[in-house]
Amino acid sequence: MGKLLVEEKAIVVPGDFLAEGMDYLPAGGAFRENDKVISSQVGVVEINGRLVKVIPLAGAYVPNRDDIVIGRVTDVSYSNWFVDIGYALDAVMSLKDGTTEFIERGAELSEYYGIGDFVVARVANVTKSKMIDISMKGPGLRKLIGGKIIQICAVKVPRVIGKQGSMVGMIKDATGCQIIVGQNGRIWVSGKNPEDELLATRAIALIEEKAHISGLTEVVKQFLDSNKGAQ
Amino acid sequence: MAYTRTDRALNELRPMEAKVGVIKNARGSAMFKIGKTIAYAAVYGPREMHPKFMQNVERGTLRCNYNMMAFSGSGNRVRPGPSRRSREIGLVTQNALAPVIDLTEYPKTVVDVFIELLQTDAGTRCAGICAASLALADAGFKMKDLVCAVSCGVVGDTPVVDLDYSEESYEGGAVDIPIAVIPRTGEITLLQLDGVLSKEQLQKAVTLAKHGIDKIYEVQKAALRAKFTGGK
Amino acid sequence: MIPKSYIQALAKKNTRHDGRRFDEFRQPVTVEYGVSAKSAEGSAKVTMGDTVVVAGVKMEFGQTYPDTPDEGSIMVSAELLPLSSPEYEGGPPTIEAIELSRVVDRGIRESKALDFKKLCVRSGEKMWIVMIDIYPLNAAGNLFDAAALAAIAALKNARFPKVEDDKVIYKEPTDVPLPLSFMPVSCTVFKIGDKFLVDPTRDEELAADARLTVAFTEDGDICAMQKGGDKPLLQNEIFAMVDLASLRAAELRKSL
Numbered sequence: 001m002g003k004l005l006v007e008e009k010a011i012v013v014p015g016d017f018l019a020e021g022m023d024y025l026p027a028g029g030a031f032r033e034n035d036k037v038i039s040s041q042v043g044v045v046e047i048n049g050r051l052v053k054v055i056p057l058a059g060a061y062v063p064n065r066d067d068i069v070i071g072r073v074t075d076v077s078y079s080n081w082f083v084d085i086g087y088a089l090d091a092v093m094s095l096k097d098g099t100t101e102f103i104e105r106g107a108e109l110s111e112y113y114g115i116g117d118f119v120v121a122r123v124a125n126v127t128k129s130k131m132i133d134i135s136m137k138g139p140g141l142r143k144l145i146g147g148k149i150i151q152i153c154a155v156k157v158p159r160v161i162g163k164q165g166s167m168v169g170m171i172k173d174a175t176g177c178q179i180i181v182g183q184n185g186r187i188w189v190s191g192k193n194p195e196d197e198l199l200a201t202r203a204i205a206l207i208e209e210k211a212h213i214s215g216l217t218e219v220v221k222q223f224l225d226s227n228k229g230a231q
Numbered sequence: 232m233a234y235t236r237t238d239r240a241l242n243e244l245r246p247m248e249a250k251v252g253v254i255k256n257a258r259g260s261a262m263f264k265i266g267k268t269i270a271y272a273a274v275y276g277p278r279e280m281h282p283k284f285m286q287n288v289e290r291g292t293l294r295c296n297y298n299m300m301a302f303s304g305s306g307n308r309v310r311p312g313p314s315r316r317s318r319e320i321g322l323v324t325q326n327a328l329a330p331v332i333d334l335t336e337y338p339k340t341v342v343d344v345f346i347e348l349l350q351t352d353a354g355t356r357c358a359g360i361c362a363a364s365l366a367l368a369d370a371g372f373k374m375k376d377l378v379c380a381v382s383c384g385v386v387g388d389t390p391v392v393d394l395d396y397s398e399e400s401y402e403g404g405a406v407d408i409p410i411a412v413i414p415r416t417g418e419i420t421l422l423q424l425d426g427v428l429s430k431e432q433l434q435k436a437v438t439l440a441k442h443g444i445d446k447i448y449e450v451q452k453a454a455l456r457a458k459f460t461g462g463k
Numbered sequence: 464m465i466p467k468s469y470i471q472a473l474a475k476k477n478t479r480h481d482g483r484r485f486d487e488f489r490q491p492v493t494v495e496y497g498v499s500a501k502s503a504e505g506s507a508k509v510t511m512g513d514t515v516v517v518a519g520v521k522m523e524f525g526q527t528y529p530d531t532p533d534e535g536s537i538m539v540s541a542e543l544l545p546l547s548s549p550e551y552e553g554g555p556p557t558i559e560a561i562e563l564s565r566v567v568d569r570g571i572r573e574s575k576a577l578d579f580k581k582l583c584v585r586s587g588e589k590m591w592i593v594m595i596d597i598y599p600l601n602a603a604g605n606l607f608d609a610a611a612l613a614a615i616a617a618l619k620n621a622r623f624p625k626v627e628d629d630k631v632i633y634k635e636p637t638d639v640p641l642p643l644s645f646m647p648v649s650c651t652v653f654k655i656g657d658k659f660l661v662d663p664t665r666d667e668e669l670a671a672d673a674r675l676t677v678a679f680t681e682d683g684d685i686c687a688m689q690k691g692g693d694k695p696l697l698q699n700e701i702f703a704m705v706d707l708a709s710l711r712a713a714e715l716r717k718s719l
Contacts, residue, residue: 011456011459011460013368013377013452013455013456014331014368014373014374014375014376014377015374015375015376015377015414015415015448015452016452029373031375033375038375038376038415040333040373040374040375041368041371041372041373041374042368042369042371042455056371057371057459058258058259058369058370058371059370059371059372060258060276060277060337060370060371060372062336062337087277088276088277088278088279088291088337088339088340089279089339089340116466118466128338129288129338129339130337130338130339146469147469148464148465148466148469148480149464149465149466150464151464153371155371186464194473194476194478194480194482195478195482198480198481198482201480212459253600253601254515254546254547254600254601255513255601255603256513256547256548256549256601256602256603257546257601267501269499271546271600272546273546273547275545275549278549296545296553298544300499300517300519300596300598301519301521301540301594301596302499302502302503302504302506302519302520302521302594302596303499303502303503303519304502305501305502305633305634306633307521307523307633308521308523308594308596311540311542311596312555313553343545345544345545345546345553346546347544347546347598347600349498349499349517350498350499350500350501350502350503351502352501352502
């Protein structure tokens with residue numbers, strides 16, 4: 001027994017009733033209280049059979065193991081780098097995880113990555129109290145040279161990437177920029193000239209603003225087409 | 232002596248206006264206006280909490296700060312800086328919001344809520360709580376529900392809801408009762424009272440407040456939705 | 464988040480990260496009057512792109528100063544609210560807030576646009592103190608110009624409160640404006656590398672070497688200046704910056 005109280009794609013806010021009865025199961029930004037499924041966040045409703053999911057439209061980044069993130073080195077010690085990955089507390093990268101090369105004890109770590117450098121890293125471990133270890137051992141993990149960093153809301157990263165990378169691929173094609181999207185909402189954009197980088201920046205800002213609408217791909221495509229000509 | 236209102240009914244709130252996302256630098260923000268009282272709220276965090284000994288290893292901490300702009304008072308300029316009153320309001324605001332917000336995903340951190348009053352005509356701590364509740368939702372924190380706050384009380388001998396400044400300072404005496412409620416459950420998270428009244432009058436005033444809370448809830452929800460539907 | 468090196472490299476190529484020209488202000492520049500009309504004697508809200516600043520005027524009686532017995536005065540304060548940026552913390556005014564308030568003060572006071580003599584109530588005894596308080600609501604770069612514009616807009620919006628029996632009746636404003644004969648306007652020019660630009664975003668401000676705030680009277684005369692930042696400026700650079708500031712200030716004045 002159960003009753004759905006909202007439609008697919010409805011915008012809901014904390015406290016909204018989504019469903020009644022024990023048949024429906026909450027997911028994402030939804031929770032169960034007695035026999036009701038209720039929204040806990042501002043988001044969009046997605047219904048999959050019995051699963052009533054709220055896809056949040058805002059929220060702070062919560063690091064998870066294996067997330068690929070873009071971080072900024074904030075400090076370097078004898079055997080560690082401290083890296084800001086957009087979570088409240090800095091992540092730590094130890095000597096042994098810095099690169100696939102072997103780094104000797106006593107080596108000057110800032111020669112590899114110095115304070116202020118941006119890097120692409122993988123979240124290796126997150127403890128219960130959210131102490132985070134990151135690693136740069138792996139394909140594609142490296143220091144970022146040049147380019148600019150854009151920060152968007154972490155929950156909108158899937159929209160920027162698109163199904164199988166289709167959205168970000170479209171932006172790369174239209175602007176000729178290299179783009180790396182971190183799960184933490186940090187995005188690196190590097191193009192042949194500032195105009196291309198600006199167009200990519202604007203396209204990403206458009207996605208962030210309109211993340212909740214359907215037909216977003218078409219809107220972004222039109223934006224890119226009409227502005228590409230202006231270069 | 233029966234007190235009467237000229238601009239609205241005794242059980243009616245002043246006109247309200249609410250908008251979210253008004254401060255771009257913040258993770259979440261809102262403006263809440265009721266009558267001539269205008270409150271802004273901005274949420275920052277979760278961020279590192281200092282001093283370290285105050286960190287909670289199990290969950291994040293909510294911290295609320297309330298401030299009146301120097302030109303926001305009805306008389307003289309308000310001297311800038313925290314006063315005992317503003318610090319107490321910060322505390323009761325925090326206690327009003329903490330029961331609905333889930334910060335277990337952010338241990339050892341602090342979520343800061345800053346409330347600023349641009350213009351005041353009584354009901355300021357309530358407007359601040361309404362704005363703060365919206366700002367937290369706008370920021371995407373997990374919440375059991377929003378929190379709505381309004382003042383109720385007695386002016387002269389008459390129970391009313393949403394007192395303005397002239398009513399709070401009514402010559403014939405007034406009782407001011409700010410209340411914050413979690414609308415879905417009816418749980419009360421803020422309750423203060425200033426003045427002398429009977430238990431029966433208190434009962435009547437609180438009933439008026441509950442009705443007012445429902446109206447505020449509608450305004451808040453509409454503001455949160457408008458961010459996503461208004462643009463289309 | 465945009466690194467200084469990126470901003471500086473773009474400046475060398477004569478571009479800015481948001482595509483604006485060096486002499487372009489973010490749009491829209493808006494001025495809204497009376498945003499705190501019920502409580503303040505005068506108030507205004509200014510937006511410059513994403514930067515939003517409010518200013519309010521409160522007026523009180525005070526004892527005249529011994530060296531200016533026939534004049535009233537102004538007092539300008541600014542508070543960098545933690546509400547407006549993750550960079551600001553609560554607490555006593557920082558040196559940044561103090562510099563901001565003093566630079567805005569000089570831009571207004573030294574222009575002589577506000578006739579202090581008309582703010583005197585009784586010679587040698589009583590004067591009006593016009594207190595201006597400035598608060599950013601969203602600090603996204605170029606607070607100097609937004610704050611100065613908000614302050615002068617609030618002064619334009621201000622009306623004397625009623626006075627009865629030597630006491631101020633705040634609840635009853637008159638329709639008498641302040642003795643403001645024109646609107647002084649400020650513009651700050653920033654130097655990045657060897658380029659000059661106006662209305663920086665916060666990232667651009669952090670990448671700048673130095674800045675020069677210049678306040679102008681209606682006739683285009685200079686009435687106040689402040690060099691900021693810890694890198695030096697050459698004389699010819701200063702004059703080039705003054706020229707740019709002069710053009711932009713004239714534009715800004717149109718928003719009032």
